[in-house]
Amino acid sequence: DVKVTQSSRYLVKRTGEKVFLECVQDMDHENMFWYRQDPGLGLRLIYFSYDVKMKEKGDIPEGYSVSREKKERFSLILESASTNQTSMYLCASSSDTRSGNTIYFGEGSWLTVV
Amino acid sequence: AQSVTQPDIHITVSEGASLELRCNYSYGATPYLFWYVQSPGQGLQLLLKYFSGDTLVQGIKGFEAEFKRSQSSFNLRKPSVHWSDAAEYFCAVGPSGTYKYIFGTGTRLKVLA
Secondary structure, three states: OOOEEEOOOEEEEOOOOOEEEOEEEOOOOOEEEEEEEEOOOEEEEEEEEOOOOOOEEOOOOOOEEEEOOOOOEOEEEEOOOOHHHOEEEEEEEEOOHHHOOOOEEOOOEEEEEO | OOEEEOOOOEEEEEOOOOEEEOOEEEOOOOOEEEEEEEOOOOOEEEEEEEOOOOOEEEOHHHOEEEEEHHHOEEEEEEOOOOHHHOEEEEEEEEOOOOOOOEEOOOEEEEEEO
16 A cells, blocks of 8 residues: 655644654655645645656745655755644655546644644 | 536535535546545545546445536535545546646535434
8 A cells, every 4th residue: 555654743833933744655656745734725735746856836835845855755844834834734645647646645744833 | 727616515414325525627628537535634545536438436435426527527426324434525636747636625524323
């Protein structure tokens, strides 16, 4: 089975802190994604990476950055956390979404910024 | 612009009753179509997907979905709901040749005993 592992399930951070959310997949997938999930808004794409060291902005990239130095690992960085970034963050991977391949999700990271 | 609409935010059904969750999309061609389920506090799990061919797709946990091109719809159905089906359900579309899938806002299903 594909496994997408998000290292932190629950985090509480202070406003202005730098926050790292880590994600690892074990299926040698090319594509990796970070989504944000908020009630009533569904899943919104923050950033994605279609290959190692490649990244593209999604629909809501402001306030976030990403890093993909190794194929299996995709990190989401909040440079200076703000209270409006309190949310659930979902990491996902796929072999190739251009061909309609399945996106596999991690269990999510609940981030609270106080 | 491409979009996905799930018109029902909440649905409540009795255990054993049938279920239909609606999904409509806006896209020029036929995209890849997906249904995912999310149990409380968990990530999303794929229920089924449609690429082409037979418009009735079977998935896991007894779910099926029907693609209707004329209505731009991909509704999810289950003949008899179990209490364990209580969850949030997301429809998604993947325009061919692009990396980004578009997710609907979700439908939360409550099952009455």
